[in-house]
Amino acid sequence: MKATSIPSWIHRLHPLVKLAWLLWATVAVFAFDSPVLPVAVVGSALVLFRLAGFALWRVPGMRLCLTVGAMLLLAQVAVVRQGEPVLGPVTDAGLIAGVRAAGRLLAVILLSTLFVTTTEPFNLAYAMMKAGLPYRWGFALVTAMRLAPIFRLEAHHVYRAQLVRGVAYDARIPRRLWLVLRHLYFPLVVSALRTAHSLSLSMEGRGFGLQPKRTCMHEVRTGSADRFAAVLLVLSLATAVSLWLSD
Amino acid sequence: MIHFDGFSWQFAGAAAWALRDVSLNIDRGEFVVIAGPSGSGKTTLALAMCGLLMGRYEGRVDGSVRVDGRDAAETPTHQIAQTIGLVQQNPETHFATLRVSDEIAFALENRCLTRDDIVLAVRNAMRMLSIDHLHDRDLASLSGGEKQRVAVASIVAGSPAVLVLDEPTASLDPRASRDLFRVLADLCRRTELTVVIIEHKLDHLLPLEPRLVALQDGRVVCDQANASSAASLPAFLAASEIRRPDIPQSPLSPRPDPPLVEVSDLAVELDSRLVLHDLSLRVQPGEMLAVLGPTGGGKTTLLYSLMGLAERAHGTVRVCGMEVSPRAVSRLARHVGFVFQNADHQLVADTVQREALFAPRRLGVMNDAVQAEADRLLERAGLGQQREDHPFRLSWGQKRRLNVISAVLHRPRLLLLDEPFAGQDWEHAAFLLEAVRAVLCGTLASASTSAETPSPGACLMVTHDMRVVARACTRVLFVENGRITLDAPLPEVFERLLSMRHDAYVPSEYRQHGAGPGAVKPQARTGADT
Numbered sequence: 021m022k023a024t025s026i027p028s029w030i031h032r033l034h035p036l037v038k039l040a041w042l043l044w045a046t047v048a049v050f051a052f053d054s055p056v057l058p059v060a061v062v063g064s065a066l067v068l069f070r071l072a073g074f075a076l077w078r079v080p081g082m083r084l085c086l087t088v089g090a091m092l093l094l095a096q097v098a099v100v101r102q103g104e105p106v107l108g109p110v111t112d113a114g115l116i117a118g119v120r121a122a123g124r125l126l127a128v129i130l131l132s133t134l135f136v137t138t139t140e141p142f143n144l145a146y147a148m149m150k151a152g153l154p155y156r157w158g159f160a161l162v163t164a165m166r167l168a169p170i171f172r173l174e175a176h177h178v179y180r181a182q183l184v185r186g187v188a189y190d191a192r193i194p195r196r197l198w199l200v201l202r203h204l205y206f207p208l209v210v211s212a213l214r215t216a217h218s219l220s221l222s223m224e225g226r227g228f229g230l231q232p233k234r235t236c237m238h239e240v241r242t243g244s245a246d247r248f249a250a251v252l253l254v255l256s257l258a259t260a261v262s263l264w265l266s267d
Numbered sequence: 268m269i270h271f272d273g274f275s276w277q278f279a280g281a282a283a284w285a286l287r288d289v290s291l292n293i294d295r296g297e298f299v300v301i302a303g304p305s306g307s308g309k310t311t312l313a314l315a316m317c318g319l320l321m322g323r324y325e326g327r328v329d330g331s332v333r334v335d336g337r338d339a340a341e342t343p344t345h346q347i348a349q350t351i352g353l354v355q356q357n358p359e360t361h362f363a364t365l366r367v368s369d370e371i372a373f374a375l376e377n378r379c380l381t382r383d384d385i386v387l388a389v390r391n392a393m394r395m396l397s398i399d400h401l402h403d404r405d406l407a408s409l410s411g412g413e414k415q416r417v418a419v420a421s422i423v424a425g426s427p428a429v430l431v432l433d434e435p436t437a438s439l440d441p442r443a444s445r446d447l448f449r450v451l452a453d454l455c456r457r458t459e460l461t462v463v464i465i466e467h468k469l470d471h472l473l474p475l476e477p478r479l480v481a482l483q484d485g486r487v488v489c490d491q492a493n494a495s496s497a498a499s500l501p502a503f504l505a506a507s508e509i510r511r512p513d514i515p516q517s518p519l520s521p522r523p524d525p526p527l528v529e530v531s532d533l534a535v536e537l538d539s540r541l542v543l544h545d546l547s548l549r550v551q552p553g554e555m556l557a558v559l560g561p562t563g564g565g566k567t568t569l570l571y572s573l574m575g576l577a578e579r580a581h582g583t584v585r586v587c588g589m590e591v592s593p594r595a596v597s598r599l600a601r602h603v604g605f606v607f608q609n610a611d612h613q614l615v616a617d618t619v620q621r622e623a624l625f626a627p628r629r630l631g632v633m634n635d636a637v638q639a640e641a642d643r644l645l646e647r648a649g650l651g652q653q654r655e656d657h658p659f660r661l662s663w664g665q666k667r668r669l670n671v672i673s674a675v676l677h678r679p680r681l682l683l684l685d686e687p688f689a690g691q692d693w694e695h696a697a698f699l700l701e702a703v704r705a706v707l708c709g710t711l712a713s714a715s716t717s718a719e720t721p722s723p724g725a726c727l728m729v730t731h732d733m734r735v736v737a738r739a740c741t742r743v744l745f746v747e748n749g750r751i752t753l754d755a756p757l758p759e760v761f762e763r764l765l766s767m768r769h770d771a772y773v774p775s776e777y778r779q780h781g782a783g784p785g786a787v788k789p790q791a792r793t794g795a796d797t
Contacts, residue, residue: 142365159363166365169407174612180576181612183596184605185673186629203615210659211611218360221319225353226374226425228363230345237372237385 028138030072034246035144036151040253042135048260049127055116058123065130072138079133089126093118141165147240155234159223167215174211178204268429268461269293269316269351273330275485276311276320285311287485288330295428296459298452300472300494303482304692305664309465312482313431315339316463318347335428348374351429352422356437358414367401367409367417368393374425392424395454411562412443416450423454429461430454436468437689440561441731442771445471452477467692468732470774520741521551525588527681527725528573533582535568535749542568543749546582552680552723555707557736559729559772560746566729567608569746570683573727574605587680601630604674604706608685608729610666611659613673619645619661620654622669626677637676644672647698664691671699675706682706684728688735696732700739703728733774737761745769
């Protein structure tokens with residue numbers, strides 16, 4: 021999954037503002053017992069998806085997440101027996117527990133997906149480096165992003181190359197797993213090490229690590245939407261703290 | 268600028284010296300090509316001049332290398348990097364960032380230049396390489412040729428005095444290769460940049476009149492300025508053995524047997540994009556087809572489709588009488604030998620010998636004749652001494668030969684080869700062709716001793732080596748934009764390619780600028796040429 025080029029104000033938000041919102045919302049849905057908050061966060065995430073121009077059902081793995089969420093809800097409803105009966109064996113406590121559990125799961129997954137699909141990884145890395153993250157760590161993130169699709173493609177190539185030499189990867193599951201472990205692992209490790217070696221030659225050959233700091237051509241600008249989102253974040257944090265203290 | 272003085276290098280654990288007594292001066296503004304057979308020490312020479320050999324690899328050293336007056340063995344890599352920039356063979360593993368402009372800015376940011384200076388240098392480098400239009404593009408979305416230019420720009424932006432490129436056209440089609448060499452020669456002329464290119468394929472380089480340095484067994488055997496054509500270089504060709512052995516014109520011809528490949532109305536879709544469409548094809552036993560075309564045109568996908576490795580959108584594919592499907596690939600493997608583009612991907616066994624015999628063993632066709640044939644082919648491929656070595660210890664060219672040997676020993680009837688000649692000098696290319704022809708004629712020793720009547724086979728190979736095509740193939744498919752735009756027998760195909768303005772795909776000996784289609788014919792070979 022990667023950021024799309026569809027321009028929307030959510031795409032243009034500063035990566036650190038989005039990251040802060042993601043972290044705060046994730047903590048909040050688990051910190052408060054009320055089922056209303058996870059439901060509200062899921063509802064907000066769906067609206068934000070719409071505003072960002074995404075069709076939710078096209079996001080890879082989303083159907084599986086919705087199915088798991090529904091199963092969590094049903095499992096809580098079936099298991100929890102405390103509280104007042106609402107319908108047959110279903111109790112209000114079971115419903116609340118089910119909505120809370122499913123809501124928390126979906127809130128975290130939807131918000132993380134929204135963050136990943138609307139944030140360029142390079143912008144995030146640069147923003148973090150500008151905020152004080154040592155540049156070697158920032159580039160660890162960038163090179164991971166850079167190499168992940170290459171390794172995935174390499175794995176696919178190696179799999180196919182061996183299949184055509186009679187390694188029966190198209191056999192049934194237990195045998196296939198054994199064959200993958202036996203034949204696929206070593207060429208992939210070698211390939212990964214070679215790629216990492218070439219990349220380190222390339223980076224070092226261009227002076228990476230030469231200076232304690234490095235400059236940056238890329239600018240991640242902050243705008244009024246970022247300031248507004250940051251103020252909103254501070255306000256919601258303050259509200260949450262005051263609610264927590266009043267309890 | 269670069270001064271080798273009696274320089275020798277032996278890798279730890281290696282029996283022979285990789286470089287022996289190399290003395291060489293490369294001056295500012297020179298356009299130098301370093302050529303030589305595979306394993307002759309070209310890449311080691313490049314690593315030595317870039318300061319990436321001593322201190323990084325274990326080995327014995329003698330003599331010295333000086334770069335801009337500094338000893339390469341004692342100068343830190345990052346300091347040499349300010350003088351010499353290295354572009355590696357595969358741009359994919361060169362890139363450290365995700366976007367074109369960021370990649371070109373990378374070296375300048377490491378040197379802590381100001382933002383304004385970086386923006387200016389990036390713009391200049393992009394203009395020099397004619398890639399201004401790629402500024403904000405994602406690196407993953409570029410073609411092979413574009414990636415190679417971005418890799419060059421990422422070095423040029425740092426204003427090095429020397430640019431070293433290690434086989435920069437290994438994954439490029441002939442047109443992209445020619446264009447890249449022209450850009451580099453132009454850069455050299457306009458900016459006084461010293462350009463050193465490590466390259467096998469000289470066809471597109473010789474018209475640019477480079478200084479040609481030839482290596483053999485680690486020694487410099489020829490050093491000639493303004494080398495403009497193979498015919499003008501008899502001493503070089505004779506001395507370095509980068510010459511064309513007598514590969515006879517193909518004796519093969521299609522047989523009126525049932526076809527080995529039948530493709531009808533094939534379409535293949537990848538990531539919602541049609542990569543092959545309206546494709547129909549028949550291949551008879553006895554045919555050797557070259558699949559040509561620009562990078563990304565659909566050549567490799569065509570081979571994958573014939574093996575059941577690409578999901579079809581529609582159409583039918585039958586190979587060796589079997590319906591091809593993704594669920595029947597390992598069964599089809601009995602009848603088809605496949606060589607992938609990357610030599611490392613196919614290596615599974617822990618010794619060269621076991622690797623060669625992997626498919627016959629898995630497919631249950633192992634016998635004494637196959638064993639004897641494996642021994643013979645390994646010997647002929649120059650791998651006889653390395654039978655018990657791990658395949659990953661071999662050089663790229665050696666691995667490629669092992670790939671082909673391991674693809675033919677189970678006596679397939681169809682060979683699908685993706686760039687089998689990459690990294691091969693002419694001697695070894697001739698050996699590979701001999702092995703392929705043995706399969707096509709059904710004369711592989713392991714086949715002739717079996718109870719079955721030898722059946723002629725067929726071969727489809729994706730290649731950018733037009734001299735091999737001219738000598739060995741019977742028919743050419745030109746695939747571009749997912750279609751077969753030309754399907755013609757040799758040698759008529761070269762006329763057609765010229766008329767389609769694809770002259771980069773026509774070997775220089777068949778090319779007569781300004782001549783009409785009828786004038787296309789091989790020019791008389793010189794003594795040095797044979």
